[in-house]
Amino acid sequence: MSNQSDIKLTEVALRDGSHAVSHQYTVGQVTSVAKALNEAHVPYIEVSHGDGLGGSSLQYGQSLTDELKLIEAAVSVTDFSKIAVLLLPGIGTIEDLKKAAGLGAKMARVATHVTEADVSKQHIETAKDLGMETVGFLMMSHMAPASKLVEQAKLMENYGADTVYVVDSAGALLPHEVKERIAALRQELTVNIGFHAHNNLSLAMGNTLAAIEAGATRIDGSIRCLGAGAGNTQTEVLVAVLERMGLKTGVDLYKMMDIAEDIVAPILPKPQEINRDSLTLGYAGVYSSFLLHANRAAKRFNVDSRDILVELGRREIIGGQEDMIIDVAAELAKAKAPV
Numbered sequence: 529m530s531n532q533s534d535i536k537l538t539e540v541a542l543r544d545g546s547h548a549v550s551h552q553y554t555v556g557q558v559t560s561v562a563k564a565l566n567e568a569h570v571p572y573i574e575v576s577h578g579d580g581l582g583g584s585s586l587q588y589g590q591s592l593t594d595e596l597k598l599i600e601a602a603v604s605v606t607d608f609s610k611i612a613v614l615l616l617p618g619i620g621t622i623e624d625l626k627k628a629a630g631l632g633a634k635m636a637r638v639a640t641h642v643t644e645a646d647v648s649k650q651h652i653e654t655a656k657d658l659g660m661e662t663v664g665f666l667m668m669s670h671m672a673p674a675s676k677l678v679e680q681a682k683l684m685e686n687y688g689a690d691t692v693y694v695v696d697s698a699g700a701l702l703p704h705e706v707k708e709r710i711a712a713l714r715q716e717l718t719v720n721i722g723f724h725a726h727n728n729l730s731l732a733m734g735n736t737l738a739a740i741e742a743g744a745t746r747i748d749g750s751i752r753c754l755g756a757g758a759g760n761t762q763t764e765v766l767v768a769v770l771e772r773m774g775l776k777t778g779v780d781l782y783k784m785m786d787i788a789e790d791i792v793a794p795i796l797p798k799p800q801e802i803n804r805d806s807l808t809l810g811y812a813g814v815y816s817s818f819l820l821h822a823n824r825a826a827k828r829f830n831v832d833s834r835d836i837l838v839e840l841g842r843r844e845i846i847g848g849q850e851d852m853i854i855d856v857a858a859e860l861a862k863a864k865a866p867v
């Protein structure tokens with residue numbers, strides 16, 4: 529198999545999938561998955577807490593295993609794949625980044641809300657100084673029009689990002705919206721353009737193909753859909769589809785099928801599916817982390833959690849504004865009450 533690839537894949541199950549396993553990954557699981565993905569020639573494997581470096585906390589969910597141990601384990605079994613880490617400024621610190629780099633992580637993905645790219649400057653610059661490949665990761669990209677995305681992506685490009693990603697965190701984008709955003713970035717930026725999908729509306733694969741058609745060459749996937757919500761674009765399926773399209777990933781399809789079946793499926797607490805919760809997240813266009821809060825508030829105020837989530841989406845509530853969930857539930861209960 530040639531080393532040349534048209535599309536470079538990043539496998540995110542050992543980071544985005546951390547949400548799906550309530551951050552309970554063990555060193556044994558990470559070692560076996562990373563080793564196998566390395567043998568399948570996956571170019572990048574992301575390993576961190578689901579909310580990025582430093583995410584282990586009461587607020588975001590405590591990790592069973594220190595993520596630095598997981599990163600170290602993944603690095604120790606990979607001689608082909610590069611280990612990537614995610615960092616959200618405000619959650620992870622420069623110190624966390626330095627520790628990850630010291631353990632052998634080669635790529636830093638610095639994630640911000642789609643309108644807040646300016647907070648990534650110091651982290652992208654430090655990652656470059658540490659000799660890491662850098663990615664700017666624009667989360668909740670459905671919440672901004674293409675022109676805003678271009679403005680924010682340019683900031684990341686200027687800070688030194690080698691790649692800028694459109695991140696469909698809520699799995700809310702439609703194919704034509706993906707195409708429009710990626711095409712605008714492709715036209716205005718010189719760096720690589722990437723795309724990260726979620727499958728809440730069953731559009732992860734379609735959106736990924738739309739992104740590739742519009743010029744994205746860096747694509748995320750999670751094997752067996754092991755990611756937050758309904759998971760991401762299913763990596764082994766994507767490898768097969770791209771091969772059918774004549775696009776090279778350099779990844780061994782049969783090995784990926786076997787890893788999915790024999791190593792990853794047994795890790796999943798339950799098979800990934802689009803259920804009422806994940807479908808509502810995509811429909812409402814809200815973060816998956818809102819779900820738990822919305823379910824609690826729905827019980828407390830005797831309202832439908834779907835109504836809460838849809839209203840949060842309508843009001844464009846973002847991460848960090850979780851206190852609004854109670855307000856919205858209380859207002860919905862009041863509106864429902866007989867006069």
Ligand SMILES: CC[C@H](O)CC(=O)C(=O)O
Pocket residue numbers: 544578579580639667668695696697698724756
């Ligand atoms: C909270 C971080 C988030 O899980 C990053 C990500 O994968 C996304 O926004 O989709």
Ligand SMILES: [Mn+2]
Pocket residue numbers: 544697724726755756
């Ligand atoms: Mn994600």
